[in-house]
Amino acid sequence: MASKRTKKPKASAPRKRKNFLLRGAILFGAGVLLCVGGTAGFGWHDYTRPGPLAVGQDVVIPHGGYASTAAVLQNAGILADDWWHGTLFHVAVVLTRHNGQLHAAEFHFPAGVSLQETLWILRHAKPVLHRLTIPEGLTASQISALISNAPFLTGNVPALGEGDILPQTYSYQRDSTRQALVAQMQLRLHTALQEIWQARSPDTQMLHTPEELLVLASLIEKETAVPDERPLIAGVFLNRLAKGMKLQTDPTVIYAITHGNPPLGRPLTRSDLQTPSPYNTYLVPGLPPGPICAPGTQALDAAAHPARTDALYFVANGSGGHSFAATLSEHNQNVSEFRKKH
Numbered sequence: 001m002a003s004k005r006t007k008k009p010k011a012s013a014p015r016k017r018k019n020f021l022l023r024g025a026i027l028f029g030a031g032v033l034l035c036v037g038g039t040a041g042f043g044w045h046d047y048t049r050p051g052p053l054a055v056g057q058d059v060v061i062p063h064g065g066y067a068s069t070a071a072v073l074q075n076a077g078i079l080a081d082d083w084w085h086g087t088l089f090h091v092a093v094v095l096t097r098h099n100g101q102l103h104a105a106e107f108h109f110p111a112g113v114s115l116q117e118t119l120w121i122l123r124h125a126k127p128v129l130h131r132l133t134i135p136e137g138l139t140a141s142q143i144s145a146l147i148s149n150a151p152f153l154t155g156n157v158p159a160l161g162e163g164d165i166l167p168q169t170y171s172y173q174r175d176s177t178r179q180a181l182v183a184q185m186q187l188r189l190h191t192a193l194q195e196i197w198q199a200r201s202p203d204t205q206m207l208h209t210p211e212e213l214l215v216l217a218s219l220i221e222k223e224t225a226v227p228d229e230r231p232l233i234a235g236v237f238l239n240r241l242a243k244g245m246k247l248q249t250d251p252t253v254i255y256a257i258t259h260g261n262p263p264l265g266r267p268l269t270r271s272d273l274q275t276p277s278p279y280n281t282y283l284v285p286g287l288p289p290g291p292i293c294a295p296g297t298q299a300l301d302a303a304a305h306p307a308r309t310d311a312l313y314f315v316a317n318g319s320g321g322h323s324f325a326a327t328l329s330e331h332n333q334n335v336s337e338f339r340k341k342h
Contacts, residue, residue, distance in 0.1 A: 134185070
């Protein structure tokens with residue numbers, strides 16, 4: 001007897017439809033994965049490749065959301081100015097948020113900076129620092145003018161006393177206040193003056209306070225720009241103080257005339273030496289009542305460590321320095337030699 005074949009039952013219509021939908025879902029999912037993978041690969045390429053910035057520049061990143069930050073970066077040419085790169089910035093910030101928050105400040109972005117590097121700068125880089133140099137020997141009015149005209153600072157300059165700050169180069173961030181910068185300058189002077197006073201030489205017994213050392217240093221600062229002469233001039237002034245002699249230093253007369261608003265604009269005259277003022281050391285014995293400028297650390301060090309000398313006089317030698325003398329007759333000879341040259 002011939003065997004009968006067993007026929008497979010035909011799939012029902014609902015099952016056929018289910019299989020069709022499953023195959024469709026698998027194909028759709030594969031397509032989505034391919035698209036996502038392709039987009040991710042393209043995004044990673046744009047995330048890491050050099051950006052369009054042609055020349056490095058400083059850019060101020062304001063407070064605000066990701067949209068405003070992206071707009072600033074695109075306007076500065078750090079990011080390409082199109083929808084894709086704006087969106088990529090948002091996505092990259094979110095995906096790398098574990099690396100830290102973005103900061104608002106002024107940052108430097110180098111040429112060709114990538115989006116990856118841009119985010120590192122926004123999270124970890126130090127803000128741009130601006131610098132202001134206060135030269136040695138300036139008066140309070142001159143220093144106030146420098147601080148007032150310094151860029152990227154806010155607020156007014158607080159009142160400065162003579163010799164209130166230490167001449168140096170100071171760094172500050174954009175939008176720092178002038179008051180905070182002046183406070184920093186004053187703190188530097190206070191710290192330096194206390195350290196120098198504590199380490200002063202025993203030969204400074206004529207100085208009784210750090211403030212007197214500051215006054216003496218201001219005279220030294222105005223008398224010479226030659227480093228090697230500063231301790232010698234300190235020694236002369238201290239010798240004269242020890243003997244009760246008037247200091248008779250021209251810069252104090254100039255200060256008495258200008259009231260700290262230089263320049264005088266002319267040579268001193270004999271009548272100038274008779275200008276009544278507590279600062280005029282031709283008329284008043286001892287140190288002036290206060291500094292006549294802001295002395296630098298070298299002048300402060302010289303006042304604290306004067307040269308051991310018997311000199312009581314000095315006069316310009318016509319070559320940028322001075323001739324020193326222990327006696328009046330020797331000094332008068334030096335003055336005569338100077339006048340012959342001029």
